[in-house]
Amino acid sequence: MTYEGLLMASSIMEISPQTVVRSQYHIRIEELTAPSWPVEESETVDEGYRPRRGWPTIVESIFYRGRSFLPKWKRAFLASCVFGVLIDPLFFYIPIVNKDKKCIGLDNSLKGAVMSLRSTMDLFYVVNIFIQIYIEPKVPTFRVMGRSYLHTIVLTKGTILVEDALAMANRIWRISSHILIDILSVLPIPQAVILIFMHSSSLNTRKFLAFLALLQYVPRVLRIYLLCTKLNKPPARETEIWILFQGAFSFFLYILASHVFGAFWYFLAIQRETACWQNACRNNNGCQPTTFYCNGRSIRNITFPDDLCSMNPHNTNATPFDFGMFVEAVQSGVLEPTNLPKKFFHCFWWGLRNLSSLGQNLETSNYTWENIFAIFICLSGLLLVLLYLPTNLKICMELVTRTSAKMRNIQQQETKYREVLRWLSENNIPEGMEGTIMQKVDEQLEPNKDVHVENILHILPLEQKGFIKRHLCWPIMKEVPMLRVMDGEVLKEIFDNLKPVSYTEDNHIIVEGEPLVKMLFITQGILLTYTRNNDAGTTECLDKGKFFGDELLIWASKFSPFSALPISTRFVKPLTKVEAFALKANDLKIIASKFPEAFQMMRDDGTIQLMTIMTHPVHLEDGGV
Structure with a gap:
């Protein structure tokens, strides 16, 4: 098809001829994806957007008509993500230890509250996935004469420009990766941990589920970072807001890690308590190992575990169970039914203290997973220190530099102010004009410019400019004989x-x-x-x-x-x-x-x-x- 034919067809299809760009056999369609409804001046038509057919069209058109909704939504979604990652560690506080019955129970009030909050936060992820699929700008579709991408390749003899393909691939990857992160973040892993925890007698199953719940923090924290960088895009020259955001995000990671490690320490302490009971059952003929769930079967003899699992055993000849780093949790009584603030702040302080000291004060047993947890605390603390300190140093240096620059600018402005006043005095400018002139000088005269008549006249309004000019030149023109x-x-x-x-x-x-x-x-x-x-x-x-x-x-x-x-x-x-x-x-x-x-x-x-x-x-x- 010739270029003239393309132009004729584009006019029939109500497509602007500028949308068809011809360079020999290279054809690109650049503007075929504009929305079909009228777009107001305040709205921005995103390149590559095409309304869909079917049931999402009504919802999509409503969202598209109010494009200002998307920035507000992203801020609300960011707040929900931050609130969500702070809620998730509370799942680990739901199990409690009943010392009298030697069983594990649930804090039902905390369970109901946390599950409701987590489900509410998950709804934000679901809505955001929907928005990314149906509302946000899509991958531009390359079409010629309304045909598909394959027909376009045939029509252009396979000469689709490489930059178009790369741009399309990059945009597909960016959108798909964000959707994948949201899907991984919304998986109900903490809920599954609580539901399966009480019905599994295998400690390895519980540990695996707990590890998955901990691993889910990677996409959830990554989502927060991506949202923050999108809402506060770093310019070519870093601003104070961007620098402060980097420091605030590093501090947020530090507090969040302390919160997570404290909750995980509590959860693993219950696991070690259960392991001690199971070990005692294996060494006693009158005991049958169970899940130790308070509403299910329990051990028949509930006194003998005190010889192995108590900090003050009745039988001094028995070898006590080595709780390692979890001995503080067992001794302090935080594993038993108690109010949430007391339990939370004790565990949070444990996490903050050991993360700050890189886990140097931890005394572990020979239990493998306990040592892995201690190593992870040490490495995480070291990583956060390496991340936090340079950022803070950078913030301090930038703030000091910017403060010094502001002080220099203020001094230069004051110097410039005095120079302008001296210039006005030397040229005998009437006092009534000084206020207007100084106001314009403060607004527009650059600090590094010398003050002279050319600069001042350039920034003044026409009326004041004419007054100054007349005041300076008219007496001199009187002295020219031929002008008289x-x-x-x-x-x-x-x-x-x-x-x-x-x-x-x-x-x-x-x-x-x-x-x-x-x-x-x-x-x-x-x-x-x-x-x-x-x-x-x-x-x-x-x-x-x-x-x-x-x-x-x-x-x-x-x-x-x-x-x-x-x-x-x-x-x-x-x-x-x-x-x-x-x-x-x-x-x-x-x-x-x-x-x-x-x-x-x-x-x-x-x-x-x-x-x-x-x-x-x-x-x-x-x-x-």
Whole structure:
């Protein structure tokens, strides 16, 4: 099919011709995925979005019409994820030990509350999966003439651009990985641990389920991190918010790890208590090992475990059971029925203390899983320290650097403020204008810029700019003899074409023997004029209120071409920093062409003025501009 055919077909299908891009046989469709309903200006149409058919269409269109819902949803989902990972360790506190009956029971009130909260948090994950599948921007579909991707390849002879395929693959992987993380996070593993815990006599089964519950923290914490980075995308230059977020996230991981390790320590302590009872049953003929579930069968003789599993055994000849790092849990009584705050804070303190000390104070038994747990605590603490300390150092350094930079900026602004006030005072600006000028200076003048008339006039509004310009230039224009015969309209045109300029020291502004291209009206500083021709005069200084280059007015009054520009007979060089207003030859020629009669009169009368200026001065009216 030819390119013209594609354009004709696109017009029939109501597709913009710009959506079909042709480069020999390479065809890309870029805008075929816009939504079919009207989109308001406040809405952003995501590339690659196409409404679906079927039952999700109504819900999808509702969500799409209010795209502002998605950022709010992500913040709510982030809050639910954080709340969820803080709730999950509470599952490990549900089992309790009944010392009198030598059995394991459940804290039913805690069980009901935690299961309800966890199920509620899981609903957020389910809704987020639905949003990612049906509402969020999708992988762009590559279609030509409404055909499928396979037909597109056939139509373009297999020349789909590589960057399109890579972009599509990258987007598929990103969306699929996020959905997979949500699916792994929503699996009801903690609920299964509690339900199977009481009905399994195998300690290995319980340990495996507990390990899965602990492992589920990886996708759940990863989801929090991905949400935070998406809501606070790191810019090219790190901001204070992003730096503080990194430190807050590291601290959150530290507190969460202490919470999880404390709860897991409690759960494993119950496991060791149960293992002690089973070991006692194997050594006693009057006992049958069971699940030790309080509502099920229990051991017949409930006194003999005290000889092995008690911290103060009645039989001193018996070898006590080595509880290792869990001896504190058995002795403190936190495994027995007690109020949740007492149990929680004791276990949380245990986790925080041992995580901070990298597990150095733990005294373990020869039980393998206990030692693995101790090693994991040590490595986790070391990892968090390596993660937390550099982040905090970076935060401190960045904050110190930024604070120093802010202080420097404040000092520069104060210095600039004083410079502006001095500039206003030196130029005799009326006090009534100072407030408006200083307000604009504070808003727009950069700290590293020098204060001079060019900068200040650039940032001022038109009315204030005209006032300053008139205040500085009008007295100087009165001193120019050939301008005294001008009427107000011509003077206003000249006045409007004056451009603020500034010059630094020791740089020639005008060179002797070169064309004179501008006339200068000095408002600040000193200009030095001199010549190499000893017969032409001595060195002169032009300070505030003086002008130079009035030969341009004679040139303009003659309507001469640029090739006849007057030649400068002197060098002009700043002795100090100079601020002035410049009237350029090009602007002056345009003004002369607009008012030829006035310049003809200026030429005729100007010669008389130049000859009689010293004896018969003529004063210019102040109302000209």
